[in-house]
Amino acid sequence: RLSGGLENLANNHYLPFLRRCLEFRYVTASVGLGILILAMALIMSGRILFTFFPSIEGDRVYASLEMPEGVSVSVTAKGAERLEAAAEALKADLEELTGEKNVIRNVFTSIGQKADRSSGRPNMNGPGRSHFGEVVIGLAPAAERDNLSAKLVASMWREKVGTIPDAVKLSFNADEFSAGEPINYELAGRDVDMLRAAATELRAELGRYAGVFDITDSFRAGKQEIKLSLLPEARNLGLTLRDLATQVRSAFYGSEAQRIQRGQDDVRVMVRFPESERASIGNLEDMYIRTPQGIEVPFYSVAQFELGRGYSTINRVNGRRVINVIADIDRSQISPEEVNISIQKEVLPGLQAKYPTIRMSLSGEQEERAKSFSGLFQAAMLSLVVIYTLLAIPLKSYIQPLVIMSVIPFGAVGAIAGHWIMGYQLMFFSALGIVALSGVVVNASLVLVDYINRRRREGMELDEAVLSAGVVRFRPILLTSVTTFVGLVPLMATPSPATMFFIPMAISLAFGVLSATFITLILVPCLYQIAEDAFGWDPVAQGQIDADEAYLNAQAQRAE
Template sequence: MNNLIAWFVRNSVAANLLMMMLIAGGLLALPNIHQEEFPTLDVDAVSVRVPYLGAAPAEVETGVCIRIEEAVEGTEGIDRITSEAAEGYCALTIELVRGVDKTKVANDIKSKVDAIDSFPAETEQPVTAEISFLATVLQIAVSGHADERTLKFIGQRMRDDIAALPGVSQVELQFARPYEISIEVSEQTLRRHGLTLEAIGQAIARSSLDIPGGSLKTRGGEILLRTKGQAYHGREFEDIVVLTRTDGTNVTLGEIATVIDGFEESDLQARYDGEPSVSLKVSRVGKEDIMAIATRVKDYLEQARREVPEGIAINIWQDESQDLVDRLDALSRNARSGLLLVLLVLTLFLRFRLATWVAAGIPVALLGAVAMFPLAGFSISTVSVMAFILVLGILVDDAIVVGERVYAHEQQGKGRAQAAIAGTQEVAIPVFFGVLTTMATFIPVVSIPGPMGGFYKPLGFTVMIALAFSIIESQFILPSHLAHRKAEKEPGDNALMDRWLALQGRISASLESAATRFYQPAVERALEWRYLTIAGGVVVLALTMSLFASGRMQFQFFPGVEGTHLYAAVTMPEGTPIEETARAVERLEDAVEVLRGELDAQLAPGEPSKVAHVFSTIGSFIPKGSIEMGSDRQSNIAEVGVELNLPRNYSGISTQTFANRWREITGSIPDAIELSYTSEAFGVGKAISFELYGRDFEELRSVAAELRIALQGYSGVLDVTDSFRAGKQEVQLTLLPEARNLGLTLDDLGRQVRQAFYGYEAQRIQRGKDDVRVMVRYPADERRSLGDLEGMRIRTADGTEVPFASVARASLARGYTTIRRIDGNRVVTVTANVDRALTTPEHVIGAIEEEVLPAVLATHPGVSYTLAGEAEERSESMASLQSTTLLALLVIYALLAIPLQSYLQPLVIMSVIPFGVVGAILGHLLLGRDLVFFSLLGIVALAGVVVNSSLVLVDFINKQRAAGVATQWAVSHAGTARFRPIILTSITTFVGLTPIMLDTTISTHIFRPMAISLGFGVLVGTVITLFLVPCLYMVLQDFKRDRVDTADTVGAGARDDTAGPLDGAAR
């Protein structure tokens, strides 16, 4: 390495070319790197969905879900199977073992599911697919005074137009019911003509079809033959003959039935600012660029607004591209401010040209890291930009050390080239190993498992790559520039420079004075009372940690990322008419108007309303981010979304405060079984979530009820609910003995009742891009009561009609809304949110596990539980952090032991790591922030920086002892001699993070804790290091003296096993 350093110093062209290659590589890669707000999360899972239209959840569970579970169980690569049986469908999510071939496992699962031949006849084809992360780019609302058909037509046309734009691959039309042709025949009409619904359906299928007839070969060429009779619209179906009388006359469908060419009978409504609406969701897949997609779609929308009919409005409801721009702008602003502060500090402490070349290493290392992004598969996201901010001040540490040593050799009279070579080579080994120790501290960050690992890994890898390039810059490029830099102007050449040099002189004198007049006497006194000093440090650490026990400091795993939208989701009892649910929505909307009035009353004249738009849905919740709109339509669920009109980089009242105020205004909604409010744009699941396992649903319901009551008793716990829902009332049919005498079976009964009330699917036709079902059923007014069921006629095998009541009995019962299963066990989930200003999920969960669950589960031995949601992610992430932090510490120990050639000195250096936590915690307390998981990652990263400050002191002591200086003198003067580089590297790290630590905008809220941990930890940890490391070193000497009963003497040149071979300064 020494030869390589000398070669680059003598060959400035090579050094400059290397620098330009790194800069050019980053600049060329930058336009080709896709952008996203947050990194794409890893989803190792496969979905299986089987429609079973008209079936109750219990039937779906036994007829479909359990059979799929049994078929795929044991497939290699499967980790967990979660199934959900709901009305009309079965959905399975099969989680895979990390690292397996996802496509291969998905194909294996598909083969096994497709091979099942025992599904009920009414089920449709299973759909098996790999689950991929679709990130929303834009959510577009199309609304206005228009009927449902017009809105859907406009939405479909826009969907097709947007899908045809370059670079856009995913567009979905939402809140538009599927088309359906409903052929309604009354029971009286059926009896009058001796028909059945099935017979009518079969007649339609025979008459409405196109049949290819081969080809006719003529002399003029080949002519295709085709029988064309497919009906596509309601009026065409009316002409189909369903019956020919004995007199030869025909009965057409239009004569006996009402043909309705309309929409599927499902409960689905959407309103945008009070107007009927459909919406379009534009998503990106993989590495598609969010900004390019958004720009093209927005340009199209400008054109579309001019072409739609009058009264139709097109608005962007959710714009992830603008959120990305806002967050990146905020982070970039902090990065620029941090960089300027680092440059200012460097120019205050170093000669101008030296400071310039030292600072030049920052863009070189960062652009070198950017050049690696395409190879690593990384994106430009808020996480990668945050990584650059974290590493700003750290990157110049190596350059500061190298620059100072080169300058010191120049002061000894050496030529610039010789000084550059000697100074760089002197610190090459400690600088190299020092950077490696810092990189090692990010091992825990890149090792976090699960979906959230995809969120954290780009941060850790970006820092590590940038640090690796900082070694290249400080060891090969910087020395060449220092060797060939122009001479500094002498005093008197420039008045401004003279004043600047005078300021530098005063700062240097102040630092020197602080080191000699204050620090030196203090450290000597500390060494005299070294055991008491160390004990005092331990007490400070213990008192700091006691802040948690006293409740003054709280820990939250992932507090969520606040956005500019508020949401209120309401669930009414199963079977609630859509009109009743609509009244609940109106109550939420009325509360929004009250909230609007309160917020707008605080505005200055001319300012726009704080509430920009309101989006309401009934039958489905509002899709958010990557969350898809559910395919089931339930009249008892609804949601109201509010888009806030906040300025860019908003830093005022928390948006969750607005949500809480909305909650207060609304109050309780009569009969609502769940009502939750949120303002989070990104989270990791419910704050509190318990999954209860068992086979007996009643026992699960009982435990869930007790747990729900217990949670409601804790202050700050909100929106407590469980997934156990009493389903719709069911009419359960049983055959009477008389039915068997007539040859009727339960299958005959069930089939005829299904045809009458759900419908007989006569055809499924393709009309343009729409898949349209043709259903034959009773009219709507004959499907409204039990009396209609009892009044229907059942047909026997010989065509005889008998009253329903004479062959069957109908009894009322209540089933379940959904039946959720995990690995073969039924599951009920109890969830809640928390007001984080009053409590934390960790506190509540800990209390429940200690005070409530043991007693509850003791009386219900058939029930067990696990944590889910945020708690599950916390458990996995914390376990990973603990194990990988231990690994990182072992790596740091090895990286210190190798160059020091000592087993004990690395322990002295690393013993100050816990004291960095003091600064991190005090920083959070000072700025009024709770510790979160990002804080812990900052504390882990802090270890490498604190270790390097300790290494500076130990290296100086070793060097002095090797030169013959007494241990006591070397130890007491180490901090004074290395005061300047230690303080300078710590200050650059702190000031580089200061802008984001003080930023209060919601755009940077999630990243502040990590910056606080690292910034304040370095600052306070450095001060503690300056006192504790000398004391710990002398305690080690005391231990050796006690062992060998010898003492050091002044001028002794022998080196003991605590002295390392490093010759020169470290960082």
């Protein structure tokens, strides 16, 4: 029954439609070209956006707290306690929301360093920092918490915490995997004050976008310090800045006098001022400095000092200081690409005019996105050249490979439509699927063109050969494409963190093959005849078949 239905579809519906399309082949080709132009316009105008990586939620929510450098551990611990208290209060709200108990399995706090992001129990690595703290909420698996979004938990936790006094940075993250910060602008220049001003303005502009949060920058003022300098009189006494710094350090921090071995440990004996004489800045002013001649002079007679803040870190790229403006984004409200396009069009030109010596560029996820898509584009161009070469050699034609490969861009159009139908954003893995698609969709087109050529070598007229090839190859082309599509349906229908990377690729392949099928059956025959109208191909004139043999073959086919 299925075979009979396909035969009826091919002879009674497809054949008359194909004959009509061939009669108006230039109109058919124009419609196909219009579809391609529309798809390209949607991409180039930014209405269809390619994102880089999907946001994949895990079963943990991280709250990272950063206080001013130099604060005591107790100050950071108080901020972490506030995060813990908010997490405990969140438990009751989540139980009420989901009707499930133990939605939050555990709460882990780390003071001084980040918690490990790997699976299993969090552990601590690296040197400690008194100004840094992190609190981690461990959630029940998604199936046991009524598929409650971890990002929703992070948002609710953020609201309960509010603002922590004196916090330099407070961010909440629920992603199991990340390719970098969604919003990251690198500002490079030599004037630190100008960089800070530009970073402040850019942060204010980012705050205007709905869905953009946890906006911060990488500039840190560092700890408070005392900066020493010599007076001109000190030079006359033979004092250097190194002499001054060494004596002040020895007085307040100490100099190692000896080491005493106690078991497996070395005990350092330090010589320095008594604690009462190194407790305030006044003690610095009261100390005496020894000159190279052994004369002791008051500190204030040869040196001066001022209070300031040093830089905790100095980031440089190509010799220029760099400040990164970083933000997170709620992808359900807006995509990073939309924000970046708007910032580059509306904000950066004004900032660049105001701060001409500062270079502004994308970093983080968007920088990786540009590199990855650039590499993928180069590889795709190379694969198209190879495909063209492999087709041109056996076909002995420069034009027919282009007719066969005409289905490739229409496969991409089908992939874009498939993402819209399935409700997925186009992303890097979608592009991988489109590139893989280019080697798949040419198969049916190649078989169709080869069949037309064989029928023509047998002496059949061009119109009859094209129509005959379409009808004969209709069923295998259609069944091959449909079975490919059906085989990919289980992967498309099972969204989970494990398959999230592969679903966009499967959508590109499935809908691209389906779209290319109709293009192969309708547009390829039209393009074949258009190519014949423009360039012509006569198998008899090219010696591929004898004229008498062609005549006899044609008579035999008419008799059939």
